[in-house]
Amino acid sequence: MKAIRIHRQDDAKKLIYEEAPRPQPADGEVLVQVYATSVTPAELGWGATWKTQAGADRPLPIPGHELSGVIVQMGAHVADLHIGQAVYGFTAFDRDGSEAEYTIALPAELAPKPASLDHVHTAAVPLAALTAWQALFDHAALSAGQTILIHGAAGGVGTFAVQFAHWAKAYVIGVDAPWNQALLHKLGCDEVIDFTTTRFEDVIHDADVVLDAVGVGDALDRSWSVLKKGGVLISLARPPAPEQAESHGVREVFFIVQTNRAELARIGDLIDAGQIQPLVSEVLPLAQASQAYEHKQGGRTPGKIVLQVVSEPAFG
Ligand SMILES: NC(=O)c1ccc[n+]([C@@H]2O[C@H](COP(=O)([O-])OP(=O)(O)OC[C@H]3O[C@@H](n4cnc5c(N)ncnc54)[C@H](OP(=O)(O)O)[C@@H]3O)[C@@H](O)[C@H]2O)c1
Structure with missing residues (x-):
């Protein structure tokens, strides 16, 4: 099959489109024909991309763990899925991913594909939306009437966080670049801050939740004073300092x-x-994965960049 394989850690130029063995589903696994998958640049450097859970090297790993596709083969003992079913899902980082014509998934990693979306838009959902959902509802227990400030509100995770928070009837403050301000109002932000002109900590106080969905820079460290006592600071890139949390009562x-x-x-x-x-800012063919990663790393690509593997229309 055709696949993208990573030939050098953390180097988007070394994402090579080439032949790779088509995987076979073992017991409890399914083989998915990938129609579309989306790009998460940070995974090129993550430990799980390069080592198995047991610590063995993973040479030439296939990246991409958000997929939309169709089940084409099933191992034994898979009960509640069927061949021909359109699915979407988020698969483990320590196995080969979905930047390929076929990938292995576990049933627990898949759900029925949303019927109202095509595969390209579906592929933009799994990792980003699950991250936002888990941040807001599993970790922060965000509820109606609370205030949440979201750094990186126009990004892959941020665009879902804004929409989930708005849906949950929270008051939503989005922080992002000047070119994303109109988008953030459209997605449901009640207030929008341009981080290039306004220091958010000068204008926001007493938030219940802050989500740092940027991952770089000092937004995390500047966020403590924005929260009310008992508030929650959620970081996706590095652990916030526990002593700071304690001294601010959050x-x-x-x-x-x-x-x-x-x-x-x-x-x-x-x-x-x-x-x-989902917000898809760019769609490229699988063979252009390298450019897709470079575009995402370059910024000004709100939401997700998607790699299309099979042209639609498709069954399912
Ligand atoms: N812990 C987890 O399980 C998990 C899961 C998913 C993602 N992550 C991490 O979460 C972070 C966000 O991921 P993502 O895929 O959503 O990234 P992304 O799509 O690149 O989004 C980041 C957004 O932040 C904007 N931005 C840049 N600097 C900013 C600043 N100082 N203040 C406010 N906004 C700023 C960017 O604008 P421009 O691009 O236009 O500059 C972009 O809109 C990354 O560090 C990623 O590795 C962690």
């Missing part, structure tokens, strides 16, 4: 997103109900 959270079939299904239902929409 709770700090750092977590790694987990795949979750029930949450994927719930998110799919919200999409089909018209409450949530």
